[in-house]
Amino acid sequence: MKISEVQEKILKLKKEQDICILAHSYQSREIVEIADYTGDSFQLSLMAQKTPQKKVIMCGVRFMAETVKILSPEKTVILANPEAGCPMAEQMDKQMIESIKKDFPDYTVVAYINTTAELKTVCDVCVTSSSAVKIVNAIDNKNILFIPDCNLGDYVAKQVKDKNIKLLHGGCPIHAGISVKEAKDAKAKYPDALLLVHPECIPGVVAEADYVGSTSGIMDYASKSDAKEFIIGTEMSIAEHLQYAYPEKKFHILSKKLICVNMKITSLVDVLNSLKGAGGEEINLDETTIRDARKCIDEMIRLG
Secondary structure (H helix, E strand, C coil): CCHHHHHHHHHHHHHHHCEEEEEECCCCHHHHCCCCEEECHHHHHHHHHHCCCCEEEEECCHHHHHHHHHHCCCCEEEECCCCCCCCCCCCCCHHHHHHHHHHCCCCEEEEECCCCHHHHCCCCEEECCCCHHHHHHHCCCCEEEEECCHHHHHHHHHHCCCCEEEECCCCCHHHHCCCHHHHHHHHHHCCCCEEEECCCCCHHHHHHCCEECCHHHHHHHHHHCCCCEEEEECCCHHHHHHHHHCCCCEEEECCCCCCCHHHHCCCHHHHHHHHHCCCCEECCCCHHHHHHHHHHHHHHHHHC
16 A cells, blocks of 8 residues: 555544544654644644544654643543653653652752653653753752753753752663764764754754754754754754755754654554554553643643
8 A cells, every 4th residue: 555545544534533643743754744733742732732633643652642641631642653652751760759859858850741641740840842941940949850861951951050950860862872973073074054953962962053952943943044954963854854844955864873763663554553443552541640740741831
């Protein structure tokens, strides 16, 4: 069956069943094309709240589907591929952070949105990569425990210097795997290109960048910039999406290592099977988890 034929079946079924399809920006082009909404994880959860459909299919990873369920508990949320996890979200658990909180009782626990629903239940405020600096700056407490990404935390600490920010060793292995040498080599290879990187990259790579921001921030910057050539320092699908959107510009990937296998395991057929009821996994969270996990998200919205 051709890709276009699968897409046609998906579009037909989602219309018949009144189902909303969400696709993270790191998804493949053929999935992005059949999605109702594409964006960062938190953007998608907000879109799911606003959409009239009572059932949504998440083409992303597990913590993203959980966030949708936390904010829209009345809706049926399906993760298109149950194997799609997130190494960063799974690095730290509730028991670990509860134990660390005992040693640092006067610290406000700030959790990156890339965390499990269970871990969010013991955190004080959530942040996205685009809102982290603003949110941390707005917190009354000077003492901050930032989890789980130490690279994003380091980026925030350098922007908010009046806070005492404690970091734990964690983060995205894909972004963190990019070396300073790779960044310098890419800049040397494409001297006319601007380097745009995600703050999940190590501090040395961030220091080489012309722009540092979230996935959506990188895409927005590239769209509005007068520059004609860019090196994209985040998941390589972003360079592909940008190339389709702005064919008059050039987009290079920073490294061939920038591929998220957890994002890429979701296929178009997974989406089709989820619509048929022959695949995917419904996300179920108990009322207590939803209530407690939502507190840190609501606090993010309040501060941001």
